[in-house]
Amino acid sequence: MSRLTAQLMGVYLLGLLCCLTGKLVAQTSDISVHDPVVIKQGDTYHLYCTGRGIGHFTSTDLENWEEAPPVFAEKPAWTDGVVPGFRNHIWAPDVLFHDGQYYLYYSVSAFGKNTSAIGVATTASLDPDDATYGWTDHGIVIQSQPNRDLWNAIDPNIVFDDAGTPWMSFGSFWNGLKLVKLDPSLTRIAEPQEWHTISRRERDFDLADANPGNAALEAPFIFKRDGWYYQFLSWDLCCRGENSTYKVVVGRSRDVTGPYFDQEGKNLFHGGGTLVIQGNENYYGAGHCSVYTFDGEDYLFLHAYDAADRGRSKLKVRTIRWSDEGWPMVRGLE
Numbered sequence: 001m002s003r004l005t006a007q008l009m010g011v012y013l014l015g016l017l018c019c020l021t022g023k024l025v026a027q028t029s030d031i032s033v034h035d036p037v038v039i040k041q042g043d044t045y046h047l048y049c050t051g052r053g054i055g056h057f058t059s060t061d062l063e064n065w066e067e068a069p070p071v072f073a074e075k076p077a078w079t080d081g082v083v084p085g086f087r088n089h090i091w092a093p094d095v096l097f098h099d100g101q102y103y104l105y106y107s108v109s110a111f112g113k114n115t116s117a118i119g120v121a122t123t124a125s126l127d128p129d130d131a132t133y134g135w136t137d138h139g140i141v142i143q144s145q146p147n148r149d150l151w152n153a154i155d156p157n158i159v160f161d162d163a164g165t166p167w168m169s170f171g172s173f174w175n176g177l178k179l180v181k182l183d184p185s186l187t188r189i190a191e192p193q194e195w196h197t198i199s200r201r202e203r204d205f206d207l208a209d210a211n212p213g214n215a216a217l218e219a220p221f222i223f224k225r226d227g228w229y230y231q232f233l234s235w236d237l238c239c240r241g242e243n244s245t246y247k248v249v250v251g252r253s254r255d256v257t258g259p260y261f262d263q264e265g266k267n268l269f270h271g272g273g274t275l276v277i278q279g280n281e282n283y284y285g286a287g288h289c290s291v292y293t294f295d296g297e298d299y300l301f302l303h304a305y306d307a308a309d310r311g312r313s314k315l316k317v318r319t320i321r322w323s324d325e326g327w328p329m330v331r332g333l334e
Contacts, residue, residue, distance in 0.1 A: 030314075031057065031315040032314060033049040033050070033051075033057075033313060034049055034051075034091075034092075034238075034239070034288065034303050035091065035092040035155075035219070035303065036048070036049045036288075036290060036302065036303060037093055037095050038290060039095045041102075041125070043060055044060055045058065046068075046095070047059070048071070049093070050090065050091045050092055052088055053071055053072040053075070054072060054090045054093055055070060062299070062317055071090075071106075071135055072088065072121075075088035075090075076137045078140060079117075082117045082140070082143060083115055090106045090107065090108060091106070091108070091109060092107045092154055093105060093107075093156075094106075094156045094157045096158055098186060101123070102123050102124070102125070102126055103120055103122055103158070104122070104135070105119070105120045105141065105158065106118070106121070107154040113146055114145070114149055114151065114174065114212070115145075115146055116144045116154050117140045117142065118142050118143075118168075118170060119138070119139055119141060120186065120187055121136060121137045121138060122136050122138065123136065141168070142168070142170070142180065142189060146210045150174045150209060151175060151176070151178050152170075152172045152174055152218075153170060153171075154172055155170050155288075156169070157170065158182070159222040159229070159256060161256040165181060166181070166183075166184070166186055167179055167182060167222075168180050169220040170220065171220065172212070172217065172218030173213055173215060173216060173217070173218065174212060174213060174215070175203065176199055176200035176215070177198050177199040177218070177233060178197060178198070179195070179220075179256070179258075180196075181193070198231060198258050198260060198269070199217055199220065199251070199269065199273070200270070200271065201215040201235070202271060216237060217233055217234065218233070218234050218238075219233060219287065219289070220233045221233070221289060223292075225298075225322075225326075226326060228253070228254065229253050229254070229255070229256050230250055230251075230291070231258075231268065232249075232300075232328075233248070233250075234248055234249075234288050235247050235249055238285065238287060238288065240305075241284070241310065241312075242305070242311045244279070244305045246278075246285030246288070246305070247276075247277065247278035247279065247287060248275075248277050248286065248287050249262070250262070250273065250274050251267075251268040251272055252326075263325070274327065276289075276300070276328055276330060277300070277318070277330055277332065277333070279304065280332060282308070283304035284307055284311055285304065286302055286303070287302060287303070288303060291328075298319070299320065300317070300320050300328070300330050301316070301317055302318075303316065304333055316333065
């Protein structure tokens, strides 16, 4: 069978599947997503992303994706108290499984402001056809206030340290990315509170506190490997189509609270970060990543702005290889 014949056969079978199931199935390159996170339940991968009610896709092979119902058909009742008139467009989720429950953290925010909050919901199953499926919302975990906080309560990610203590990293712009210890319930901040700044970039001194500023960084994701905590984060500008300049950088630490250093030994607290992936002539920018190990392989999930499709954001999945010194390497965007 020729390569062209095989490709045509694949298209035919995919179309037949759509007709038989009545459901949307798409190739990875055709999925328009922002801020993807992924978890596997049984043989099925569940991808959650920014979208109305939190977008949800499923796959059995990380190649073909089927759209599933959103997490929230209606916006959580508390959201109008954070963003008046909130329209259920929920940002940047994070998902994990712990003690028999799936936890989904999510961001409610006004654009370009730190009028923001991170909420959390739980369910016993991710499969909408399962009798135990059903998200229970637990409300606000953390909230930021303009002219009070020089941090932004968006882009959550949960990591457990070697002692089993849960931590939430989060944030964007202002005075950097934060890390805060969580209560064992995973639904609130631990008391007494413990906070750390894990990444910063230089911010102009003359900016008002309400201004996000020009220290463009966001979306931390901490991945544990071989005794290291790797902090992946995004630099520069997302969500601007052909003007997007997003890129992913990384640093690492032996301690979840830092300090994190890049490959050249520069502290991420002082603007350090080793480049992992960036835009090119095919994609204007690439960022807001998540990192997982599935079936013995490490994967980087992110979105990138497609130059051939008017800058629409597309899902990208990359296998991670590691250098002899333990730094992540991925192929570029094509």
